[in-house]
Amino acid sequence: MTHTPRAIADLPTPCALLDEPRMTRNISRLAQQAEDIGVTLRPHLKTCKSLDVAQRLLTGGTGPAMVSTLAEAEVFADAGVTDTTYGVGIALNKLDRVLALLRRGCRLTVLVDNAPQARAVAEASRMAGIPIPALIEIDSDGHRSGLSPHDPALIEIGRLLEEGGAELAGVLTHAGESYGAVGQAAQARFACAERDAAVQAAKRLREVGLPCPVVSVGSTPTAHAATDLSGVTELRAGVYVFFDLVMAGIGACAVEDLALSVLTSVIGAQKDKGWLMVDAGWMALSRDRGTAAQAVDQGYGLVCDVEGNVLPDLIVAQCSQEHGTIAARPGSGAQVPYLAPGTLLRILPNHACATAAQHGGYHVLDGEGDVTGYWARFGGW
Numbered sequence: 001m002t003h004t005p006r007a008i009a010d011l012p013t014p015c016a017l018l019d020e021p022r023m024t025r026n027i028s029r030l031a032q033q034a035e036d037i038g039v040t041l042r043p044h045l046k047t048c049k050s051l052d053v054a055q056r057l058l059t060g061g062t063g064p065a066m067v068s069t070l071a072e073a074e075v076f077a078d079a080g081v082t083d084t085t086y087g088v089g090i091a092l093n094k095l096d097r098v099l100a101l102l103r104r105g106c107r108l109t110v111l112v113d114n115a116p117q118a119r120a121v122a123e124a125s126r127m128a129g130i131p132i133p134a135l136i137e138i139d140s141d142g143h144r145s146g147l148s149p150h151d152p153a154l155i156e157i158g159r160l161l162e163e164g165g166a167e168l169a170g171v172l173t174h175a176g177e178s179y180g181a182v183g184q185a186a187q188a189r190f191a192c193a194e195r196d197a198a199v200q201a202a203k204r205l206r207e208v209g210l211p212c213p214v215v216s217v218g219s220t221p222t223a224h225a226a227t228d229l230s231g232v233t234e235l236r237a238g239v240y241v242f243f244d245l246v247m248a249g250i251g252a253c254a255v256e257d258l259a260l261s262v263l264t265s266v267i268g269a270q271k272d273k274g275w276l277m278v279d280a281g282w283m284a285l286s287r288d289r290g291t292a293a294q295a296v297d298q299g300y301g302l303v304c305d306v307e308g309n310v311l312p313d314l315i316v317a318q319c320s321q322e323h324g325t326i327a328a329r330p331g332s333g334a335q336v337p338y339l340a341p342g343t344l345l346r347i348l349p350n351h352a353c354a355t356a357a358q359h360g361g362y363h364v365l366d367g368e369g370d371v372t373g374y375w376a377r378f379g380g381w
Helices: 020-037 051-057 070-078 092-103 115-128 153-164 176-180 184-207 220-225 245-249 352-356
Strands: 002-006 015-019 040-043 065-067 083-089 107-112 133-138 167-173 214-217 234-237 260-270 275-278 302-305 310-319 324-328 344-348 361-365 371-376
Touching: 015 020, 020 040, 020 051, 020 220, 020 234, 040 065, 051 070, 051 361, 051 371, 065 070, 070 083, 070 092, 092 107, 092 115, 107 115, 115 153, 133 153, 133 184, 153 167, 153 184, 167 184, 176 184, 176 220, 184 214, 184 220, 220 234, 260 352, 310 344
Parallel strands: 015 361, 040 234, 065 083, 083 107, 107 133, 133 167, 167 214, 214 234
Antiparallel strands: 002 371, 015 260, 260 275, 260 344, 275 324, 302 310, 302 344, 310 324, 361 371
């Protein structure tokens, strides 16, 4: 829904603000990166969960796309997104929903990393007479799930899928450990590890006569740092559309690139403690403390004035459900100014995905700071 531009001061607090020019620059930056490297970009829609954002993010609005829930796949399929990868290992009780999407003409590719999954996907494919496309997840850094590219089970799973009635679509890896890699050089090393693991796995499958058309890699840090993706067919990333303080803390972006913030109102002060109280607690900001282990701890978020200018060393230091406590960053020596109740501030989030999930949509800002529209988002699984 769009409407006549209005002032931020007219909005309720707390609410999510989305700086459209910043978002557009972020989208263009990675699109150019993928083009320069020569791979297909498959954006992850889990951060935005918004049809309006997806329309601006996807080529022709139809994909390729990545999702983290079947609810996302279903909503985006309703909007015409027909090429989707579901990036969580498939739960066997969800195969009926996968088949329903395939029957509708949406090519939904699932993820497997073990033989029971592969057998279930193959059996469901046979029974329905519809080959379910499946990627084998490869572990490139020990972060989470997936197989080593050298695991003997890789070939077994490939054969279970391809010979059992499903479609072996290829391999996929995600270097989740890159979120702790500070600086482009470190992130580039993870990008190389992603590439090498996926390409090695693809080679092993092909050597035994199995198909591997898709070789998929990506995370926001590695996607921006990669320079050579020889043997890779597609690149994935998600949080880059908005970016956040975790990404800024490892040097994947600048604070000035962050497109998402939370508008909040000062409701009081504890002058003797050097605190300001605001109406954005963890229900508005989330409990994510992703910067706690970084060189600069941003608390529950970095404080800006209503125009989006950072107020140096002021953070949301504590949160309860609907209260946020703004204080000086420990050890900074900063002083918290007294701001009258009703003063509007903006909070930059640690983790854009988690903060966005607390809100029903985004109040969209233009380059002048005017509110030009409201873009709904959705949740669920």
